[in-house]
Structures are given as structure tokens and as C-alpha cells.
Amino acid sequence: MNWGDWIDLVKHLLAYSVASIGGPLGLVSELHRYLVTQQQWLTDSQFNASVVLAQAAPGPNVLFIALLGWNIGMNAGGYLYAPGIALLSLIGILLPSCSMMFFATKWLSRNQELRAVKAFKQGMSPTVIAMLIASGWLLATANTATLSDWRLWATTGVTAILIIDGRVNMFWLLAIGGTLGALGLVA
Template sequence: MSITLTNADWLDIFLQFLSLSLLAVGGPMSTAPDMHRYLVTQQHWLTEAQFSSSIALAQAAPGPNVLFVGLLGWNLGLNAAGGLGAGPHAIALALFGLLLAMTGCMLPALVLAYHASRWAQRHSDRRPVRAFKAGMAPLVVALMIATGWLLAAAHGNAAEDWRLWLLTLAATLIVWRTQVHLLWLIAAGALLGGLGWV
């Protein structure tokens, strides 16, 4: 995929990640649906496959789940350069996209989380602080469900993707009801995907 990004577009991408960072109550993964709306649906800067693959790769890799934001930025840079075939220019633009997206996503949340957690720890005995924490829990769960829905529906046609939905339901039930390690589920999903079942 080849796209054209102006300096104004790069600034807009940075500001978009900056603003989404402040909404990332359950972590950056909770903002994935809005990132998808902006990057794939509205701007057409990434494909469905690039978006879903960025999340899947980041989730399979060890480390924090914010890695998917860097992969989105990387893919934006690659697309803006015209793909890997553009050589060193593509790598440079991909690294720029990665750093831009990660900085935009992490900076406000980092500053806000630092100051808010210090304040909340000092006032943890206050009723409003306890109520806020209790009230945020359902919101975080709902945002994570929306992200799961988005990833499960990545192919666009639920009737044709019944196997994907079945795997999603099975994995959800296994995580909810058993102590099976998540790496086994990831391995099973990779195997089923490799065999072409999903």
C-alpha cells in the first residue's frame, strides 16, 4: 500500500495519538477501536490486515501491549515511503512513524499517570477516590470487549468467519473458567491459523 503523508498529516497523527492517550483508561489497547476508525476507516492510511496484524504481533510478542502502537506507526511510515522496496528511505520513515506514534501515545499518559497516582495514593482513604476506581472498572472492561470485537470481526463477514468467532468464544471461555496459560492459547491460535482453519 502506498500513501502520501504531508507534514500536516504527520502532525495530525501525532495529535490523534496524543488525544487518544488521555482516553486510554484500560491501557492503549482500549483505544484500538478509535485508532482503527481513524487510520483504517476514515483516512485509509492502513489496511484492515495491517491493523489486525499489528495488534496480533504485539500481543504475541513479550512485553507491554503498547507495542501495537509502534507497529501502527511503523506501518504508516512504510506505506508513506511506498513499502520496503523503497530501501533505506522506507526504514527511516518507518522508524519516524514508530517514534511519532509511541511518543504521542505514551507522553500524556505517562505524565498524567505519574501525577494522578501520586495524588490517589496520598488520598486513597477518601470515598471519592475509592468510588472512582470502582466506577472505572466496568468502563475498562467494556473498552476491552470492544477491542476484542473489533479483532474478531477483522475479516468483515461474520457469516463466513464462523470459525474465527468459534475460536474467539472458546478462548474467552477457557481464559474465564480455567487456569490454562495464555501462551498455550496463542500457540493453538497460531496453529489453527497456520493450518488455514481460521
């Protein structure tokens, strides 16, 4: 990879940051298209492992961007590049969205009664939900061997119902899912 590639990566992350309504997880499908399909800087398994590992770790869910950057750096030149590209990726994804949120929340709090503000908030909900569903679908179907595994889909369905119901703490669901995976009951 050369300097042009790094600049291209940062430009894309800056643009994605502006579009990351609902958080960075809504960008998973677009990031996959760019990093895996188009640029081929990461493999499917590296991409999915980065997202899943960051979501399993405590802390903000934007950490998967740093892991993606780390893996790109490792593929490009090993430990010499990985820390810098991880940091560059985080700055690229955080700077625009954090700046916009700072100014937008001030403006929205002063103008929350405007009809346009209310309409904007109502219109964004389905968009954010659709982006998160697309991200979930991409992660669920990345491994073609899992597409025919009824146990995996049953676990996914039951988990979704329990999350929507809201009476079961999500940490229990994570623990159960991890245990099922560790025992080899779901792939």
C-alpha cells in the same frame, strides 16, 4: 503525506493517550476509525496485522502503536519515514499517559480512602471492560469471511471461558490457537 498530517497524527495520539484508560488495547476501535476509515493511511489488514503481531511478541502491548506508525511511514515514503513515524507514534501515545500516571498514582495513594476515589475506581471498571470488548469485536469481525466460520467462533468462545476460569495458562491457549491456525483448522 505532509507536515500537517504528521502533526495531526501526533495530536490524535496525544489525545488518545489521555483516554487510554485500561491500556492502549482499549483504543483499538478508535484508532481503527481514525487511521483506516477516516484518514485511510492504513488498510484493514495492515491495521489488524500490526495489532496481532505486537500482541504475539513479548513485551508491552503498546508496541502495536509503533507498528502502526511504522506501517504509516512505509505507506508514506518507505524506509526513509517508517522509523521516525514509529518513534513519533510511541512518544505521542506514551508521553501524556505516563506523565499522568506518575502524578495520579502519587495523589491516589495519598487519598485512597476518599469516597470519590473509591467511586472513580468502581466506575472505571465497566468502562475499561467495554472498551476492551469493543476492541476485541473489531479485530474478530474485521475479516468478513470469518464471520460465518463456526470453528473460529467456537475457538473464541472456548478460549474466553478458559481465560475467565483462570486454570489454564494463557500461553498454552496462545500456542493452541497458533497451532490451529497454522494447520488451517481456523482461519
